[in-house]
Amino acid sequence: GNEETRDFIRDMVQADLARGQVESLVTRFPPEPNGYLHLGHAKSICLNFGLATEYGGRCHLRFDDTNPVKEEQEYIDAIKRDVRWLGFDWGEHLYHASDYFQTLYDWAEHLIRAGLAYVDDTPPDEMRAMRGTLTEPGRASPDRDRSVETNLGLFRDMRAGKFPNGACVLRAKIDLASGNMNLRDPVLYRILHATHPRTGTEWCIYPTYDFAHGQSDALEHVTHSLCTLEFADHRPLYDWFLDHLPVPARPRQTEFARLNIGYTVLSKRHLTDLVRRGIVSGWDDPRMPTLAGLRRRGVPPEAIRDFVRRIGMSKANSVVDIAMLDHSIRDHLNRAAQRRMAVLRPLKLVIENFPEGHVEELEAVNHPGDPGAGTRTLRFRREVFVERDDFMENPSNKFFRLAVGREVRLRYAYLVTCREVIKDADGNVVELRCTYDPASRGGDAPDGRKVKATLHWVSARDALPAEVRLYSTLFNRPDPGAGGDLDADLNPASLEVLSGALVEPSLTEAAAGQAVQFERLGYFCADLASRPNSLVFNRTIELRDTWAK
Ligand code: ATP
Ligand code: MG
Ligand code: MG
DSSP: OOOTTTOOHHHHHHHHHHHTTSSSEEEEEEOOSSSSHHHHHHHHHHHHHHHHTTTEEEEEEEEEEOTTTOOOHHHHHHHHHHHHTTOOOTTTEEEEGGHHHHHHHHHHHHHHHHHEEEEEEOOOHHHHTTTOOSSSSSOOGGGOOHHHHHHHHHHHHHHOOOSSSSOOOOEEEEOOOOSSSOOOOOOEEEOOOOOOOTBBBSSEEEEEEEHHHHHHHTTTTOOOOEGGGGGGGGGGHHHHHHHHHOOOOOOEEEOOOOOOOOOOOOOOHHHHHHHHHTSSSSSTTTSSSBBHHHHHHHOHHHHHHHHHHOOOOSOOOEEHHHHHHHHHHHHHHHOOOEEOESSSSEEEEEESSSTTTTOOEEESSSOOTTTGEEEEEEESEEEEEEEEGGGGGOOOTTTOSSTOEEEEEESSSSSEEEEEEEEEEOOOOOEEEEOOOOGGHHHHHHHHOOSSOOOOOOTTTEEEEEEEEEOSBBBBBSSSTTTTTGGGGBBEEEEEEEEEEEEEEGGGGBTTTOEEEETTTTEEEETTTTTTBBEEEEEESSSSTTTTT
16 A cells, blocks of 8 residues: 555555455446546546555556537547556456347346336336435336236337337336435436447447446456545445345445546546537647646646645545645646747847847756756847836836846846837837846846846747737636626636747757746646647746636
């Protein structure tokens, strides 16, 4: 086991292994391929695959592909890609609930023969009404007492495609008065004339989640079936199937808290809706809480694993502060990302006493904490660009950067003093005229005088144009939708596109997804669509937490 991570699930697994309850740990991650994986799934992936690694067991990737109406090959491919990207590997253990369709069908007939399942023609609305409420028992359908022969015949007709969608279902015969609604004769099979990504049109009846899940676990000899709290009420049904079917193993279901994070939604239904309506550019829009979106935004998988480890496992649902995730991202990127210079909103600065045509080569450190990351050469010339925000025409008391008469340091280069401001016809500042101290190469004056600010810059002749996309949260309240209207909580400023940014030339080599720190600005990465002659960068995260403001 892992010393630093202890929680009720690890304690249980350890105890089960210690007393020989299970010989070797088998877990599974069972996504339904009806959307892309999000941070909530990451919690489940890290738990299931993490346990297998920690305790020398194995973890299966199993597609819970029992609803062909909503499932697609695109999602299957994306899920595999994203699990691997997060750092996990299922090896040979790739499974599909659809692998078990024949066995599940046979087991349904087994229940029918045992008098424990029946075909019910009651229309869906009526069936729902007849299930009763917590205070009122359910009412029996007239079909509940059909004979074994009748039920077998009808179920085979269902399978043979003799009925249209919704004409009837197969239900377990358990207890209509149960205090647990899941035991009030749950549906086991429904008719769906649809093409399945793997089994095509071989089947027109499909098992429900409840009838497929535990039995799939049993068929794969899963020892610990870990799921989220909302399935706690399904556990008696999970066990009921294991009690009444000739299963080869006896998995045990344990529930843990769902992950919820402030300012976002972790529900495939809502995320699908954002994609379909074009509110985001796709499942991998960098604002999405999907693994594909986070990857595109530049979030490293290590940061997600660290976040999941730090939030831990609990038995109570809660909302995790988004600052927790940000902390893990910054912590990792601070160590991993090389430093570069880029100017997002450029303002020209002309150094009047720097000779025209003259070039100086300066050495810049790639990572202050990692000498092994080496250095790179920057070219310095008479004309550079600085950040517009680093100049103030009428500086306040607390503003120590550029203003007329002020001396500042240009990083790695020289001390410069602003002498004059050039404006256009509308009065906008378009250029700063400065002088530099030729004795201050590297950024320090021989007389030891201090300046209060060090600014990033790019050389006008050498810098490359780039588009920079600044992202903030997709929603502007911590509990989106809580007011009843999710759309009303969308953050209209979640994406700001800066089309006139300038970056140092070495950034042409930045690979998509590879993080860099733009000094003083934040962590960025090249977008998937970035090309050497049309650079596009995504801001992964700002340098400091601005949530406290
Ligand atoms: P959604 O509500 O987003 O549709 P789901 O649970 O229906 O999610 P599945 O594809 O069935 O999606 O999920 C696969 C696994 O991931 C399940 O075991 C599920 O419990 C787990 N999971 C899904 N969402 C979360 C979450 N927010 N926190 C923790 N685990 C989650
Ligand atoms: Mg599910
Ligand atoms: Mg779902």
